[in-house]
Amino acid sequence: MTDPLFDDPPASYRLEWHGPLAELILARPTRHNAFDAALMQGLLDCLHELVHHPSRPHALILRAEGKHFCAGADLDWMRSLAHADFEQNREDARLLARLMQTLDELPFPTLALVQGAAYGGALGLVCACDIAIAADNARFCLSEVSLGLVPAVISPYVVRAMGMRQARRYMLSAEPFDAITACHLNVAHLMTTPAELLTEGRRQALRLCRNGPQAMKETKRLLAELDAHGGRHHEEHTVETIARVRVGLEAQEGMQAFFDKRPPSWRPRFKDEA
Known part of the structure; x- marks a missing residue:
């Protein structure tokens, strides 16, 4: 459409x-x-x-x-x-x-x-x-x-x-x-x-x-940083990234949904899901 x-x-x-x-x-x-x-x-x-x-x-x-x-x-x-x-x-x-x-x-x-x-x-x-x-x-x-x-x-x-x-x-x-x-x-x-x-x-x-949109955005940003600057000297950047994402609303909901055995609220509904 x-x-x-x-x-x-x-x-x-x-x-x-x-x-x-x-x-x-x-x-x-x-x-x-x-x-x-x-x-x-x-x-x-x-x-x-x-x-x-x-x-x-x-x-x-x-x-x-x-x-x-x-x-x-x-x-x-x-x-x-x-x-x-x-x-x-x-x-x-x-x-x-x-x-x-x-x-x-x-x-x-x-x-x-x-x-x-x-x-x-x-x-x-x-x-x-x-x-x-x-x-x-x-x-x-x-x-x-x-x-x-x-x-x-x-x-x-x-x-x-x-x-x-x-x-x-x-x-x-x-x-x-x-x-x-x-x-x-x-x-x-x-x-x-x-x-x-x-x-x-x-x-x-x-x-x-089906994946978290914010998580995919952050993953693309992280990969671009690694690609631009190589794999070394990135400990602080990678640590900061995962810590920041983990405390975000999307990750909190995603992890809770996993434990609750349900789709996360941010996932679109698909025909094959009840």
Whole structure:
């Protein structure tokens, strides 16, 4: 179902709600969901709205209509950038950077569902999500160098996912790889059939929705701190985090519900629960 805060969204994407689960859908199938400045700005605005939504989602699925998740940059947009000056190119790059960072830092878990092509910047979107599920027909490629470009903006997220050694290979070779390889590279966590992709994605997302939303937010924040500063010298930070969370209302209710053998009050009601 659509949300009144998102009246008349651009045709290039749409937002759906399924209880506590939100789904942000790329909707340019005739363009293979390739992105341009308008789509990136729209997605960024939508993510900002979700963060400040009065009923913030417990989890977000990022998926796409049609045969392909996203073929990367729109060709017409790329052609226009080829004739743009340095300042214009920097502003467009900054827009993509903000989109990646916002997606990465959302205070709720995110799950990407990938079918068909996920090329260039699209691979960055996938790696910026917390969980990725690939259909067995998914194909991934860091194709930038084949065009004389550099996968600069997406590189922090891709390197974090696949590691520096593998990033050197795939960023320099621009060779495509399949869903099985994506799982081996930690770009994707699970693989399924195209027909089961959405079902499996929603199953995984609803599993996330059963968890404490504040606990998941704090976990993402903790992991980001560890990722940014390494595993050492974090004793005080980790001790402070768990102590602060334990005395919070969400954890108190969660632990009491466990002892009472009942669902916690903050968990959404699901059809399979009495």
